[in-house]
Amino acid sequence: MSWTMARRAERMNPSIIREILKITERPGILSLAGGLPAAETFPVEAMREATARVLADTPREALQYAPSEGFGPLREWIAAHLGAQGMDVDSSQVLITNGSQQGLDLAGKLLLDPGSRVAVESPTYLGALQAFAPCEPEFVALECDAEGPVPAALDAAAGARALYVLPNFQNPSGHCIGEARREALVAAARRLALPLIEDDPYGELWYDAPPPRPLAARCPGQVLYLGSFSKVLAPGLRLGYAVAPEPLFPKLLQAKQAADLHTPGFNQRVVHEIVRNGFLREHVPTIRARYKRQRDAMRESLQRYLAGLGCRWVVPSGGMFFWVELPAGIDAMALLPQAVEAGVAFVPGAAFYSGTPRHHTLRLSFVTVTPERIATGIALLAGVLQRALSTTPHLTA
Amino acid sequence: MSWTMARRAERMNPSIIREILKITERPGILSLAGGLPAAETFPVEAMREATARVLADTPREALQYAPSEGFGPLREWIAAHLGAQGMDVDSSQVLITNGSQQGLDLAGKLLLDPGSRVAVESPTYLGALQAFAPCEPEFVALECDAEGPVPAALDAAAGARALYVLPNFQNPSGHCIGEARREALVAAARRLALPLIEDDPYGELWYDAPPPRPLAARCPGQVLYLGSFSKVLAPGLRLGYAVAPEPLFPKLLQAKQAADLHTPGFNQRVVHEIVRNGFLREHVPTIRARYKRQRDAMRESLQRYLAGLGCRWVVPSGGMFFWVELPAGIDAMALLPQAVEAGVAFVPGAAFYSGTPRHHTLRLSFVTVTPERIATGIALLAGVLQRALSTTPHLTA
Numbered sequence: 001m002s003w004t005m006a007r008r009a010e011r012m013n014p015s016i017i018r019e020i021l022k023i024t025e026r027p028g029i030l031s032l033a034g035g036l037p038a039a040e041t042f043p044v045e046a047m048r049e050a051t052a053r054v055l056a057d058t059p060r061e062a063l064q065y066a067p068s069e070g071f072g073p074l075r076e077w078i079a080a081h082l083g084a085q086g087m088d089v090d091s092s093q094v095l096i097t098n099g100s101q102q103g104l105d106l107a108g109k110l111l112l113d114p115g116s117r118v119a120v121e122s123p124t125y126l127g128a129l130q131a132f133a134p135c136e137p138e139f140v141a142l143e144c145d146a147e148g149p150v151p152a153a154l155d156a157a158a159g160a161r162a163l164y165v166l167p168n169f170q171n172p173s174g175h176c177i178g179e180a181r182r183e184a185l186v187a188a189a190r191r192l193a194l195p196l197i198e199d200d201p202y203g204e205l206w207y208d209a210p211p212p213r214p215l216a217a218r219c220p221g222q223v224l225y226l227g228s229f230s231k232v233l234a235p236g237l238r239l240g241y242a243v244a245p246e247p248l249f250p251k252l253l254q255a256k257q258a259a260d261l262h263t264p265g266f267n268q269r270v271v272h273e274i275v276r277n278g279f280l281r282e283h284v285p286t287i288r289a290r291y292k293r294q295r296d297a298m299r300e301s302l303q304r305y306l307a308g309l310g311c312r313w314v315v316p317s318g319g320m321f322f323w324v325e326l327p328a329g330i331d332a333m334a335l336l337p338q339a340v341e342a343g344v345a346f347v348p349g350a351a352f353y354s355g356t357p358r359h360h361t362l363r364l365s366f367v368t369v370t371p372e373r374i375a376t377g378i379a380l381l382a383g384v385l386q387r388a389l390s391t392t393p394h395l396t397a
Numbered sequence: 398m399s400w401t402m403a404r405r406a407e408r409m410n411p412s413i414i415r416e417i418l419k420i421t422e423r424p425g426i427l428s429l430a431g432g433l434p435a436a437e438t439f440p441v442e443a444m445r446e447a448t449a450r451v452l453a454d455t456p457r458e459a460l461q462y463a464p465s466e467g468f469g470p471l472r473e474w475i476a477a478h479l480g481a482q483g484m485d486v487d488s489s490q491v492l493i494t495n496g497s498q499q500g501l502d503l504a505g506k507l508l509l510d511p512g513s514r515v516a517v518e519s520p521t522y523l524g525a526l527q528a529f530a531p532c533e534p535e536f537v538a539l540e541c542d543a544e545g546p547v548p549a550a551l552d553a554a555a556g557a558r559a560l561y562v563l564p565n566f567q568n569p570s571g572h573c574i575g576e577a578r579r580e581a582l583v584a585a586a587r588r589l590a591l592p593l594i595e596d597d598p599y600g601e602l603w604y605d606a607p608p609p610r611p612l613a614a615r616c617p618g619q620v621l622y623l624g625s626f627s628k629v630l631a632p633g634l635r636l637g638y639a640v641a642p643e644p645l646f647p648k649l650l651q652a653k654q655a656a657d658l659h660t661p662g663f664n665q666r667v668v669h670e671i672v673r674n675g676f677l678r679e680h681v682p683t684i685r686a687r688y689k690r691q692r693d694a695m696r697e698s699l700q701r702y703l704a705g706l707g708c709r710w711v712v713p714s715g716g717m718f719f720w721v722e723l724p725a726g727i728d729a730m731a732l733l734p735q736a737v738e739a740g741v742a743f744v745p746g747a748a749f750y751s752g753t754p755r756h757h758t759l760r761l762s763f764v765t766v767t768p769e770r771i772a773t774g775i776a777l778l779a780g781v782l783q784r785a786l787s788t789t790p791h792l793t794a
Binding site: 002003004005006007008009012013014015018034035036037039040042044047048051052055059060061062063064065066068097098099101102105109110111112113116127130131133134135161193195219221222230234235236237238245247248250251253254255257258259260261262263264265266267 | 398399400401402403404405406409410411412415431432433434436437439441444445448449452456457458459460461462463464465494495496498499502506507508509510513524527528530531532558590592627631632633634635642644645647648650651652654655656657658659660661662663664
């Protein structure tokens, strides 16, 4: 018996991050690889109260089949929440998804034909590449600097079905697109009639100042916006949302319906119960304070241990990641086994490129481990890098 | 600004059932249209205990990102549960999905190329047609009788990527494939090297005798099996599972990962907490007893009100639906507005055909409303049909 797979299955690949995570789950490995929020921030007490409340007040509604669009009051809350960030959203535009990853899957299904073009940042979120790849598009990797896509580079995206962009504290690079750059990008996108898929899981995680208004606040008809509760509440609930321009919404909804009928109504009601009275106003600042300390710890450790080794990075003003450039010629993938041997793990940067990767890059997460362990981990990494440099004499920093 | 949609989006369509449900949610409509389990059967008390337990014992694990495969102990429970039904399943073959609808979506992604062929029963589950359609396959509608696909008809499926089949109390027809027919189907599938997608959401809902062993117990390497907790616990949790032959599993897992990373870990742990000590052994018989009474009530009402009007049906021995053939020439879709006017709703059968529909068919659900209301609904339906027949004199029964 042999199964004949669809051609698109050739484009499906295991997430290198998940493969690395399996290795690094070995006890004793200090992992800066994962993108896991700190479990200490999960609102367990609020979850207890909310689940009890939902099961007391509306158990049968919460456990029954539900509309594919999502739970009405949660859609309304999301519309209002985004309104406070400058977006003009009607709740009828909000689709509740299983995390924003599902928003990417649905966006790909809706917009990408085999051979059609989709523009992405370089590097970009690996999960988006995985979601889009089975649709067999051609990826157009846009030139990026420390502020995200270079507006002049957008001409390369002319005729693409969409530009996928993470303006706030991008995974993996940590960059946040500034106000002027956002305006320039929106102007270029308008000129090219280029739709945007704006992915914003990290926007609330700012440590210095709130990020500028979303792109969707600037040209709403042109943006499919994706948001998530994973980073401000808990990822294990798998709750995200897509906000679609009116003409796009019906097909997006049909794609959702065909994919899994609807997102669990129980989870939607529990999250609505948690957020409806302003819980996030108190809760998110505690996450910010914690992650800011960890970000600062990693900044200091990098400065102390890696600055002298020819590495470069930009300090992220939010999110979860530092993106480090090693001395040219050092392949982060080749370095990883040595690092794991030494007891520390990271994600090689090559995974995040749709096209030609830059092999001397890596991603470090600062949100999962304590400041003390961050320092230990960076010191270990520096040792590994130093040894690699010493065996590659012409590269010594 | 105009969005260019992918070609597959043309194949996405709103579910006619969901559209009908919107109409029939009007107060005062007695709906036999929906396929909603009776909310009275939802194990609310068990949910209360299980959520409290999970949030007390493993809150952080339950709320964190989790493996795409699913929660290990739940996968093991499912493998053992299916073992008791004659299947030989290793937990490594089990993928936890967002309801079995997601299993259909992933199966389509994995197996169906544009223009490739997929065989289906005629009629078949509308949600499967919706899940497969965006992959742009050619549907091959197999001839069916009261026992499901006619084995000789399988030759028409030669070369198809798969045959999609619901052996137990099919939605919409209610048919259950008998032992001899199962063996004949499996033999034909073997001969044709035709993979099977076996969808089994209703297998536990038998009212007279348990159904024969699953097809997956007969030719395991040839079957992608889909199961669900929606009908035995509650659909609002969106928990289903796919059991894949070993060679298929890695790509299935990658498709799941790209689709939404993983099914909510919280829900998986709660359901495992509920089922792990044998809860279903007590619980499912209460569902069976309730639905059997309702099935019997509908059987009696149909006999009393519709037998004299030239209608035909086969009494289902399980599941949720009666499939009724009206007198030829009566279009159930045209009848629906009159029925809604009279205060009763059903689903016209045409929605369930991949090819040429039989317009004089309709689906009636007996699980959502009480026996008394079933009688009222069928009487109303008979009145509507009688009026339709009287205005179509040559059709009078």
